[in-house]
Amino acid sequence: MLQDSAPAPARAAAAEPSRRAYGAAFDWIDEARAARRRAGLVRALRPRAAGSPLLDLASNDYLGLARHPEVTGGAARAAQEWGAGATGSRLVTGSTELHARLEAELAAFCGAEAALVLSSGYAANLAAVTALTDRATLIVSDAGNHASLIDGCRLSRARTAVTPHADPQAVRAALTGHDGRALAVTDSVFSVDGDAAPLRALAEACRAHGAALLVDDAHGLGVLGDGGRGAVAAAGLAGDADVVTTVTLSKSLGAQGGAVLGPARVIEHLVNTARSFIFDTGLAPAAAGGALAALRLLRREPERAARAGEVARELHERLTAAGLRAVRPDAAVVSVRAPSPEQAVRWAADCREAGLAVGCFRPPSVPDGISRLRLTARADLTRDQVDTAVRVITATAPVC
Secondary structure, three states: OOOOOOHHHHHEEHHHHHHHHHHHHHHHHHOOOOOOOHHOOOOOOOOOOOOOOEEEOOOOOOOOOOOOOOHHHHHHHHHHHHHHOOOOOOOOOOOOOOHHHHHHHHHHHHHHHHEEEEEOHHHHHHHHHHHOOOOOOOOOOOEEOOOOHHEEEEEEEEEEEEEEOHHHHHHHHOOOHHHHHOOEEEOOOOOOOOEOOHHHHHHHHOOOOOOOEEEOOOOOOOOOOHHHOHHHOOOOOOOOOEEEEEOOOOOOOOOEEEEEEEEEEHHHHHHHHHHHOOOEEOOOHHHHHHHHHHHHHHHHHHHHHHHHHHHHHHHHHHHHHHHOOOOOOOOOOEEEEEEOOHHHHHHHHHHHOOEEEEEEEEOOOOOOOOOOEEEOOOOOOHHHHHHHHHHHHHHOOOOO
């Protein structure tokens, strides 16, 4: 048998260049990074301190409950009683009495027959869209929908018709002639500009063709409807047999997680078929406990919902009066247009240097390709804080 006559160290040295060359498999990442940098679309994580001094108009803590003592106390008690994690999927060990209480009270609050809690709002949308469709289903999806709804449509393998933004007539046209199961999906409040979907008209369009309606009410719960019961309740659709709602527990309720609300038979179907529910670890008890405490607080203090809307409208009016291009808010999101991605990033950075945290949305996060600052109104903002926010945003605005 022939043997390599080179000493072992020499063979190792000869092999080293080839091992280093394996990294070429990811050389395309360097090219993609350079393209992002040229387009002004580089993103980076910015860990925040527990006691950040910044005035917060960037988070989705619409009701100011994430740090409320009752909410954090509910989270702490749940962790002490049930442990740090759910320990398994909901169908194995991950369902606790706490999850069941949260589901029952959330369904009752929103006017639904039943609810199912998942680990995130993203997972809730994936569960609802994929479990309620098949290859023969037609999905009609609004062009402005959140990425989680879009990904649900893709994973469903159903035929998807994307319709113009907030256009019930386009939904009717897309459904016309389809013979079989159909599902229209829409945000209730669109996360980029904060405008609301015409839910009543969309429901009528669906009913004219026997289609179901799925509404992502992530930005409506806690802000719209009687006492914050959400956009679906505000539209008079809560509890309807052909309407399913998804919500997140990480915005108005200040915790984490998501839920699907709807007819009991729909929820039972998701328990048995929704992969992002069946194969995912259950929501951590602390998040469930915090969300439940926030829900109970909102029931007791419904004025928080109205206050968030008031702050949003004041921000819009004052920024518009100052000459900025702000979109009229239907809930708690105020969008302010920026001339370019680079200027949007600079504007947000200047606001931060002045003590104000604001959101900065750029492609591909925005479906229309227009960059903007995204401001979130909070029910706990004081008059002085609103004044400060308006002053900083107008003073740092880019010159067009």
